[in-house]
Ligand SMILES: [Zn+2]
């Protein structure tokens with residue numbers, strides 16, 4: 294099954310800034326975009342009509358979305374929070390929903406949750422023209438139009454808001470540069486102490502419950518650390534946690550055997566909703582945890598741009614980030630992934646490639662009724678979700694050309710023919 298990868302690997306938000314023709318428009322700029330020849334108003338949540346010309350001078354976000362797509366529902370939920378926070382501070386901010394809903398009742402049901410304006414569902418022409426104008430190929434998409442015509446139009450509002458939330462305001466090039474600079478500085482100054490402690494707390498927790506031990510963060514300095522973003526309510530976490538526990542024990546055994554002073558530890562960064570869920574989830578884990586509900590949890594998720602859980606971020610002995618892709622590396626290479634460094638991953642990739650040379654091009658696999666073909670990055674491969682273990686894979690895969698079924702080669706259970 295091809296999917297949008299759940300573990301994102303990109304480091305920068307893709308804010309596309311373009312100095313389009315929009316900047317040169319007169320005061321009727323918004324009217325030409327949002328009104329039609331028979332309509333000079335937008336819908337509002339109260340059911341009343343709002344004149345398009347009332348938006349002149351405001352900072353306007355065009356939200357392209359649809360209720361049938363979970364990512365749109367998620368982003369809309371987040372945008373509502375940001376909208377409400379911003380509207381308290383800057384009344385000149387407005388959002389206009391441009392619907393790709395399948396029918397009027399779907400539109401009405403989705404729009405009922407939104408506190409902002411909308412293009413009437415029936416005005417197909419305007420919606421098509423807007424999608425075309427802003428090259429909307431995927432939803433959700435948030436385009437930000439600045440009242441000041443010298444400002445660029447921000448096309449990548451979704452990435453910007455996912456990453457920076459309300460901090461991204463006022464969504465200008467300058468603000469984006471500022472945020473990137475701050476991120477860079479934070480990354481350069483990143484240490485285990487400043488990631489995991491605050492003035493009131495210099496420890497993390499160790500099991501077992503209920504007599505949870507406090508472990509000073511200073512005792513972790515110099516180790517390779519995995520920050521494990523997870524929660525009990527998260528289904529993929531329920532699949533991944535047992536694997537990670539088994540691999541954690543294997544890595545711990547290897548480093549203690551090596552006896553060269555290296556060590557590995559994992560710290561749970563929980564997004565559980567209450568203390569009881571946190572306690573019950575953590576009680577089954579052999580590693581450490583940030584205490585439930587600490588403000589650092591949100592800060593860490595933002596700092597490492599954690600978009601989905603489970604995520605395993607690996608920090609080197611110097612406290613700097615080695616990879617945010619620990620989960621993938623564990624899935625691909627199990628305990629051999631340790632210490633997760635670039636040089637180790639390159640080595641493993643080469644080994645995998647060598648190994649793949651010796652593997653059959655075609656297999657019959659117990660879990661599927663068609664023949665599977667080996668696919669590589671170059672010929673139909675690339676990131677996929679393994680139908681056997683539900684985890685992400687990359688590079689080599691066994692693939693059914695008829696139905697798109699794909700598995701890791703480690704997950705193939707061959708049928709001898
Ligand atoms: Zn698999």
Ligand SMILES: [Zn+2]
Nearest residue numbers: 663693695696
């Ligand atoms: Zn098939």
